[in-house]
Amino acid sequence: MTTLMTFILFILIFGVVVISHEFGHYLIAKANGIHVVEFAIGMGPTLFSWKKKETKYSVKLLPLGGACMFEGEDGLNTQEGENTEGSFLHAKVWARISTVLAGPIFNFILGGIIAVILAGVMVFYVPVLSDVADGGVAQQAGLQAGDRIIALNGERVYLRDEVLLFNRVNNGKEFTLEYERDGQRYTVTMTPTLNEATGSYNMGIYLGEALKAEGLDVLKYAWYEIRYCVRSTWQSLGLMIRGQVKREEVAGPVGIAVNVVGKTYTEAKQYGWETVALNMGYITLLLTINLGILNLLPIPALDGGRLVFLLVEVIRRKPIPPEKEGMVHFIGLVFFMILMVIVFFNDLRNIFG
Secondary structure, three states: OHHHHHHHHHHHHHHHHHHHHHHHHHHHHHHOOOOEEEEEEEEEEEEEEEEEOOEEEEEEEEEEEEEEEEOOHHHOOOHHHOOOOOOOOOOOHHHHHHHHHHHHHHHHHHHHHHHHHHHHHOEEEEEEEEEEOOOOHHHHOOOOOOOEEEEEOOEEOOOHHHHHHHHHHHOOOOEEEEEEEOOEEEEEEEOOEEEOOOOEEEOOEEEEEEEEOOOOHHHHHHHHHHHHHHHHHHHHHHHHHOOOOOHHHOOOHHHHHHHHHHHHHHHHHHHOHHHHHHHHHHHHHHHHHHHHHHOOOOOOOOHHHHHHHHHHHHHHOOOOOHHHHHHHHHHHHHHHHHHHHHHHHHHHHHHHO
């Protein structure tokens, strides 16, 4: 039963995130007069489809991903590659830019809606010290229970998780910590100590004061959550580029389903469906912000890669030949297909290894 529920929850979460992204492309394309050839949910062979006007709507076998395919995109889906009215290539460059940007933007819009809903019902943990470790660096720096962390290396923090993220990314380097006590602010310099048993760095603090947002504070804490999700995604990418992420910490769809959705559901269900819903909502928030940011990276086959070609067109005042752009995106697509296979086997190794 748990396995089935994990599968259902994962499909719902992933489906909402992907459909919102593709619907963004679809809606703005229609508004710009660009013909949508196919709006697909999932990948692989088509299970069933229907056609309304010029658009084919289809549901694919594999419940991962989706697509919104335009007439003339990359020189495809047109008669002999003609630049016909209604094709992607026929639209003005800013119409094409807005259509490509719409997918990630709709991911952020979805994230904003979810964040506001969660902020109205969930409990937040703010960075107030509940205690300090005896003999730890925080105690040596003069911190004590009740102090509220305001900034780390000059950057404001509002949530406990932001402090934990900073400690992970900082990787043991010296940093400045600004805190508030009895209405006064102080700044200290600290260097975390290495816990050789876990391989992690320790600030010597215990964090987390529960807070329930009310009134306009709901919007404020919703923004704090979105801000944290954006920074978490961006800084995690930095860790991966620098090779500071272990193989076990990398997860694809299977890993997310089993290790994130599955384990979260198992732990949350004992507290009731409300807790399950809150946790699944938070996972959806993280994934939609993650997808929005990743798709803006200037990599071929991603929306960011397409934006690069469109911005070059704005500068040159003429488009790059669609067959050349299409070839670049095809190479990018092949790369991502290979990457998906590698990540899939890495997920299996993490689960069964």
